Amino acid sequence: MKTTCHFIYKYIFQIVLGISIISVLVSCRKELPQINQPERYITGNFSEAFEAYWNGMNNNYIFWDIDPTNWDDVYKKYKPLFAQMNINDSTDVRKSYTYFKEMTSKLVDSHYALQITSKYVKDSAKYISPSTLRHSKEPGYHGIIDPNFFYFSIPPKYLDPGYVKGFVNVSDGSQFFAIAGKIKSNILYLHFNSFNLKQVYGSTTTNDAQKTLKYYFDQLKNTVGLKGIIIDVRSNGGGALADLDLLVGNLTDKPYSIGATRSKGGMGRLDYTPWIDAQVHPAKDAKAFTAPIVVLADLNSVSMAEMTTMALKALPTGNATFVGERTWGGNGPLLPNDDVYNGGQFKTGFMNLVYTSTLMLRYKDGKIYEGLGFPPDVEIKYNGAALDTGTDPQLEKAISLIPQ
Amino acid sequence: MKKSCLLFVLCIIAGTLTSRAQWSVGLEAGYNKNYLFTNSGFRAFTEYKPVEGFNIGIPVKYTLNNWLGIQADPQFICKSNRVERSDFFAGVYQKNTNSYIQLPLMAHFTFGGQKLKGFFNVGGYAAYWTASHIKGTQLNIFPPPNDLPGNSQYKGIMDIFPGYSYDQKYDFDSRKDRRIELGVLAGAGVSYQLKPRYELFAEGRYYRALTDQQKNYMLNQIPRYNDTFVIQLGCMYHLGK
Numbered sequence: 314m315k316t317t318c319h320f321i322y323k324y325i326f327q328i329v330l331g332i333s334i335i336s337v338l339v340s341c342r343k344e345l346p347q348i349n350q351p352e353r354y355i356t357g358n359f360s361e362a363f364e365a366y367w368n369g370m371n372n373n374y375i376f377w378d379i380d381p382t383n384w385d386d387v388y389k390k391y392k393p394l395f396a397q398m399n400i401n402d403s404t405d406v407r408k409s410y411t412y413f414k415e416m417t418s419k420l421v422d423s424h425y426a427l428q429i430t431s432k433y434v435k436d437s438a439k440y441i442s443p444s445t446l447r448h449s450k451e452p453g454y455h456g457i458i459d460p461n462f463f464y465f466s467i468p469p470k471y472l473d474p475g476y477v478k479g480f481v482n483v484s485d486g487s488q489f490f491a492i493a494g495k496i497k498s499n500i501l502y503l504h505f506n507s508f509n510l511k512q513v514y515g516s517t518t519t520n521d522a523q524k525t526l527k528y529y530f531d532q533l534k535n536t537v538g539l540k541g542i543i544i545d546v547r548s549n550g551g552g553a554l555a556d557l558d559l560l561v562g563n564l565t566d567k568p569y570s571i572g573a574t575r576s577k578g579g580m581g582r583l584d585y586t587p588w589i590d591a592q593v594h595p596a597k598d599a600k601a602f603t604a605p606i607v608v609l610a611d612l613n614s615v616s617m618a619e620m621t622t623m624a625l626k627a628l629p630t631g632n633a634t635f636v637g638e639r640t641w642g643g644n645g646p647l648l649p650n651d652d653v654y655n656g657g658q659f660k661t662g663f664m665n666l667v668y669t670s671t672l673m674l675r676y677k678d679g680k681i682y683e684g685l686g687f688p689p690d691v692e693i694k695y696n697g698a699a700l701d702t703g704t705d706p707q708l709e710k711a712i713s714l715i716p717q
Numbered sequence: 718m719k720k721s722c723l724l725f726v727l728c729i730i731a732g733t734l735t736s737r738a739q740w741s742v743g744l745e746a747g748y749n750k751n752y753l754f755t756n757s758g759f760r761a762f763t764e765y766k767p768v769e770g771f772n773i774g775i776p777v778k779y780t781l782n783n784w785l786g787i788q789a790d791p792q793f794i795c796k797s798n799r800v801e802r803s804d805f806f807a808g809v810y811q812k813n814t815n816s817y818i819q820l821p822l823m824a825h826f827t828f829g830g831q832k833l834k835g836f837f838n839v840g841g842y843a844a845y846w847t848a849s850h851i852k853g854t855q856l857n858i859f860p861p862p863n864d865l866p867g868n869s870q871y872k873g874i875m876d877i878f879p880g881y882s883y884d885q886k887y888d889f890d891s892r893k894d895r896r897i898e899l900g901v902l903a904g905a906g907v908s909y910q911l912k913p914r915y916e917l918f919a920e921g922r923y924y925r926a927l928t929d930q931q932k933n934y935m936l937n938q939i940p941r942y943n944d945t946f947v948i949q950l951g952c953m954y955h956l957g958k
Contacts, residue, residue, distance in 0.1 A: 341927045342754070342927060342940070342942055343929065343940045345754075345755065345756050345939060345940065346937055346938075346939060348758040348759055348937060348939065349759060350759040353759075368937060371935065371936070371937055372758060372759070384935070384936075385935060385936045388936055554858065554859070557859070558861075568861075574858055574859070576855070576856075578800070578811065579757075579760075579800065580757065580758035580759075580760060580939050581893065581931065581934075581935065581938060581939070582934070582935045583890055583892060583893040583934065583935075584893075586811070586853075586855045587851060587855075587883055587885060589855055589857055589858075589881045589883070590857075590859075590881070591858075591859040592859050592861075593859075594861045646858050648858075652761045652762070652806075653806075653856065653874065653878075654856065654858075655760050655761075655763060671858075672858055
């Protein structure tokens with residue numbers, strides 16, 4: 314004890330100096346910021362509204378890895394602008410709409426849409442969709458093909474007598490319709506406007522849309538000598554991912570990979586989980602379909618319509634050809650709840666919904682087609698004039714690719 | 718001014734040199750537990766947890782006098798962590814096994830008797846994050862069909878999205894990952910003079926990283942610092958006369 318006291322007395326200066334240096338060093342860490350859920354911000358002013366939105370995007374958006382937008386620059390530019398505005402001033406609210414449109418204009422996520430809640434923004438302007446704005450400026454842009462064309466023009470002109478068609482209202486309030494039939498007695502054709510196949514096919518209430526799907530699957534299974542199939546997902550806005558195994562899973566007898574997905578792995582912009590294999594699983598008793606398959610898709614084929622096109626192209630039998638136009642480019646899977654995958658869509662007090670993908674999809678060729686669209690093997694552009702006369706050049710090309 | 722300070726420090730060290738000055742070299746190995754000083758922001762049911770690891774090193778010590786020495790421990794050390802989800806999301810996790818080559822440099826203070834001595838170490842370290850391995854289970858959004866029988870309910874998220882397990886090398890992202898780590902350390906232990914040239918020691922040591930595991934690549938970034946607690950055993954061999 315005496316020795317220790319003597320030691321401390323003798324080297325008191327060095328000890329104090331050492332403790333001081335250590336104290337300075339250990340306090341050299343950055344503080345942990347408190348980052349709040351976008352939904353929790355009180356949107357009493359535009360500064361808060363901007364912070365809530367910016368932070369939500371900063372932490373939830375899945376595409377920062379490949380997105381050209383510099384989100385830090387967005388903060389530096391727009392934070393002071395929003396700080397000057399009044400959230401209860403109708404002119405400022407409309408100005409904010411312009412700002413939101415500008416700052417999101419290059420976001421690669423082609424599902425992306427902002428829904429502004431304010432009563433000062435016109436109904437027509439409440440929905441900001443950067444990909445729609447981008448596509449609408451491209452040469453050759455066109456809206457969706459009129460559903461009546463599929464329902465009323467294609468069947469009598471191209472399908473053999475005996476085709477079936479029907480529509481039904483589905484759980485999200487939209488109307489689902491499907492048309493199925495044969496062409497030249499040995500090509501099976503299917504068109505449907507959205508991916509509600511499993512819901513409609515498995516419905517306990519019989520309806521014509523369900524009969525159409527049953528016809529398609531029965532013919533696929535039981536027709537001897539089918540020369541090919543045409544699956545038409547043109548102007549199809551997507552829907553349930555579960556339909557992939559029902560539709561494409563009936564064309565294969567073994568599971569196969571179409572690519573991979575990844576989700577957020579943390580709060581950081583570049584925090585990701587590893588790539589997880591995205592597989593199609595064969596339906597019960599399915600056999601590999603080896604005759605030619607032609608998938609028809611166009612600029613307005615989005616989300617599941619694009620994934621289905623990719624999945625058909627990735628079939629192990631290698632017998633699918635994609636005819637039509639480059640797809641929309643919004644193929645990241647999407648869930649309504651951001652807690653499941655720790656990323657994706659969210660809300661703020663000022664935004665009814667920030668609609669954005671939950672996961673990033675990479676096709677089996679290693680490329681990410683988000684924002685780019687999936688390219689066709691045989692490009693046949695939309696021809697509005699031909700459609701007006703009841704002629705469908707894309708479908709005609711598809712038919713020509715199936716040898717008799 | 719800097720030169721004067723350096724000269725002053727060198728004079729102090731030179732003044733302490735006695736005939737006792739000698740080199741020692743040895744081997745040490747230990748068990749550690751690494752905590753990540755960070756938070757999971759507003760992520761629900763998500764938590765960072767500590768993970769055990771090990772370290773092995775070759776301590777080299779230069780004894781200046783009977784109470785002070787300078788020690789360097791070039792070593793391999795694992796500083797791992799785990800991100801885990803809980804409650805309904807239980808089963809989703811990722812274990813990050815991080816390997817570092819580390820060079821701690823410290824002042825070694827000794828006190829006590831002839832054979833049994835106490836010591837404490839204070840210093841700093843530089844480390845290089847050489848490799849990382851990730852193992853875990855994440856939700857698979859492309860699951861095989863898994864319809865629940867009627868009247869049953871989901872017990873957890875895995876009933877909806879079956880888990881996808883992986884065990885693979887982590888590919889560093891040069892935009893994000895900071896692979897150089899600097900920090901401070903403090904340790905305390907006891908040593909026992911087994912033979913004139915051999916000395917056994919046991920030590921508890923704390924490494925506190927002062928550099929973030931991530932580069933400053935985004936605003937409102939949540940930093941991640943390693944806090945590593947080590948218990949190690951080793952043996953030193955005294956060189957020279």
